[in-house]
């Protein structure tokens with residue numbers, strides 16, 4: 001079945017009120033590309049502002065806590081993201097798995113909390129460089145998929161982002177053959193677990209996607225979109241990626 005291309009910007013810890021115009025420019029340029037779904041995940045502090053300034057735009061969080069409320073200083077709950085105007089959240093990004101010690105079980109709990117709050121989810125997986133070099137990348141990622149996915153969910157409410165850690169922010173990208181092998185393996189694992197619904201789930205690629213390599217990566221088999229970090233911060237860099245996705249969608 002045809003899956004709509006999905007291009008998502010992860011602004012990470014970048015952007016204050018001065019970036020509102022950039023988000024407006026991105027969504028204005030994306031609007032004619034109706035065959036592509038576009039989202040921006042800004043820092044928490046900008047979610048309410050962007051959601052108010054851009055009605056109809058998909059704005060997401062970059063993380064959420066697994067609990068709905070409580071004594072968790074500095075954390076943000078999934079219902080709070082919804083309250084601020086988010087409709088999407090990223091969970092399990094490697095900068096949280098590695099930087100904050102999040103386990104597969106933590107990521108699964110966050111994904112379940114997000115779905116329960118009414119958010120859609122992008123669940124990230126990916127291998128470190130040493131695992132890629134040792135030939136264990138597919139086993140590593142499939143174990144993350146098995147351990148992090150919620151037990152049950154609607155196929156259109158959760159996308160997986162395959163982000164090799166060594167490709168994030170480095171300018172390095174896997175070969176198209178390696179991307180296709182990984183995405184194919186993830187799709188097969190989803191099919192074993194969820195049957196036909198696996199054909200409806202989107203699997204995004206993330207890691208140094210830019211305007212030059214987007215067409216090749218987005219055109220790879222089983223690649224349904226891109227999770228983009230650095231190149232999503234400006235319209236000048238992000239819009240060509242959206243346009244490449246639109247070109248492929250036809």
Ligand code: PEP
Nearest residue numbers: 168169206207208229230
């Ligand atoms: C990311 O961190 O999700 C990411 C893909 O970053 P970059 O595009 O900068 O590699």
